[in-house]
Amino acid sequence: MTQFDIAEAAVQAALDAGARYADARVMHRRSESMAARNGDVEELSQEEDAGVGVRALVGSSWGFFATPELTDEGARAAGRRAAEIAAASAAVPGPAADLVPVPVSTGSWSSPCEVDPLSVPLSDKGDLLIHATKLMREHGADHAEALYRIWDTAKWFVSSEGHRIDQRIRECGAGIAAHAIGERETQRRSYPSYGGQYGTRGWEAVTEMDLLGHAPRIAEEARALLTAPECPEGTTDLILGSEQLALQIHESVGHAIELDRILGWEAAFAGTSWLDLSRLGELRYGSELMNITIDPTIPGALGSFGYDDEGTPASRRYAVRDGIWVGVLAGRDSAAVAGLDYAGAVRSDGWARLPMVRMTNVGLEPGPHTLEEIIAATDDGILMDINRSWSIDDRRLNFQFGCEIAWEIKNGRRGRMLRNPTYTGIGPVFWNSMDMLSSEIVAWGTPNCGKGQPGQIGHTGHPAAPARFRNVRVGVKG
């Protein structure tokens, strides 16, 4: 029995139990992670999970059931349970549920991968992490961490409309971090990003990072931060590095344009959005430099795929164009409610979780400048980079971010290092203040985006480049 057979059995059982639409995802995911600390391996884990998740629409109500029983009977039982749960949903019914039409796809897709990360010897991978942590310790870190993570996911999707799609997506990445412990506070520097930088690529992505080449520098910076002057309080021109700007995009744009949030479907947990659908196509989100795309077709970016988890082919569209809000992240049901004609942003964290609206790759198109040009054009400001903390309200308006490191900018030159930098603001005010944007785009990967109940972890991508924002409040302290 093939994986497609199992998915089809689940779909048919849901239809037989009264569903008017059903789909099923068989997924088989292998993952591997290793963490090293202070010259030793702290943990090595190789995980495998497989199962089928079935979604059934009965009347206007959805139900979902998932099982690891990958047999004909297991799949049929799951289909029946999904329909039964959907029928129970009718005790508190909603408006009629429809799905926007999408092409019925049959196809295969694989992410690019030069070096299969699971085939790289464990000893080689371990040696890299161990060596990196030893280097950081030698250069002043009190605690040094390094890790890599690998996911290899195969999935088979079938719907009652005739979809039949298989995909294989390999993701991997790595990172290092140095901690310096002071009497009253701790400082941390990481590279390329805390917890690592990730993409839909093979081990070549890790090799290109040159972790060993950056280990001494970040350890020395963590130590230096302990005695660096504190980031001053006030309002100033703020230059963000691309890693921090990627998270700024994730939190204050990516989540805000999720259609399920806009429709109130996440109101009790993740929250809603400050965006009002009636203003789609006219609302000014930011300055004219702000062009944000939703693009799951970017080769190697973490949020890339061939088809989303309800079978819609990947395609690129604008979310913000010349500063105007023009697009959302949507699924087939939410798009139908909103009167939109596109979907393509529904994803699930494995076979046991319900597919829901998620970010793909949401990021900036390049600007006309370089970071050095931005610094040279700034008389008085602060450059911050590498995220340390993040917080934003449930409408995605009021944010406060902390970064690992900052530098004074005076008269067009980078000056003293500053510790404990933070900045805060209101999303559209902040984005409207962006007056310089670099062309130096990096597709940052965020492998830890939490959403949904039960909780799901999403992998998202965020092309970003350094940019300048005017009159931003910085230096918020506890």
Add this chain to the structure above:
Amino acid sequence: MTAQLDLAQQVLDLVRRLGGTQLEASVSVDRYATALTRFANSFIHQNVADDTTTVRLEVHAEGRTAAGSTTLTSPEGLRDLVARTCEAVRLSPPDPGWPGLAPPAPLHGQGGYDDATAAASPQERAARVRAFVDAAGGLETAGYCRTSSWHGAFANSAGQAVAASTTEAAMDAIARRDGSDGVARQASVRLADLDGSVLGARAAAKARAGTSPVELPPGRYEVVLEPCAAADLLSNLAVWGFNGKFHAERRSFVELGADQFDPSVTLVDDPFAPDSPGAAFDAEGTPKQRLVLVDAGTSVAVTHDRRTAAMAGGGARSTGHALPGERPFGAVAFHLRLLPAGGAATGEPDGVVDPAAAGLVGGVERGLLVTDVWYTRVLDPKTLVMTGLTRNGVWLIEDGKVTTPVQNLRFTQSYPQALGPGAVKAVGPVASLQPSGWGLLWWSAPALHLASWNFTGGASG
């Protein structure tokens, strides 16, 4: 022998046959069945369930350690897990921090369990959602009703073999009116304890009382934190403060033996608290027990797994707080109780104030009543300065009375400082069990009247 323990022993046998008897091995088997009925815009829009067994194996040989897991519990799936983990341990780098296997030891108790909750139907959950929606009297509602069960087992080659079960039911939902949200949240070991009507009425009363809020200037305010908000202090103290790994690395504020908290503060990790879900052993097979972390204001213990205990030295032992597959994260308490002052709830519940906080409001000359907090993140783990926002209802308290709804505020506040000596003006008489978004974890918190809370931004920035 339970089905999970039988499966764990099968895997141990496979390790002996395929890897040899010289290997040290431990096996965890966890069967989680979770069902969650979710509603928004006052209708059920997502309704899910899954029932998954995961087998986790850790092997140590010749100074090297590797771990693996699978949801494939067929003979082929288990054989593959054992074969690849035994292969991985031979190829992996040395692990000088290996703390050895947990020795045989009996369990100290069992977490709460309720057969009816384990067997709860989607119709039963939907009925509670119906009651919540109806009790909100036409206000828009959103939230969830969840039932979960866990059947787990652990066995290792040192002879430890234990099994346990627990259940949880939780409801967490809001009512909304004109941009004002009110929340009601409750967890228990029994679904029968959850009354959608009571929770819906409470959330709706808050939403109605929160309309047309005023914006207050940032600054330091006295606060009454309701249990929903107070629970956030517990979760962050557990992760960043009393985590034995961070303590050993001097990344935590905790100083054992020091009077770091107000004398009214006693913190206990208690997996066997009455009417509560609880895991009876940790991921290394160490039996859990009641552990006092703060005794009348004095920090007296941190949480350890076997590895962090070895790292800490000085005779530290595992306290039964190992996390599955999350060793870099340290050892964390997930059944944390801030003990209430005791006695009966006093004051006049008026629908706006949680009954657990009603008696504290009268003691506030000018301050804020905070229902809930949101998106809290640590700025520095050593000082445990957190930033986050209020949510689901804030009111000004003047002369002991709730007077005016207030727009949400951002805060930047050291949590241990907020609970420091002299900073706690009152602890509520009763605590309520607050569910976690991630399943069978919980925090039990009373309302707190705190002398100062640092609000650093308003709704407009």
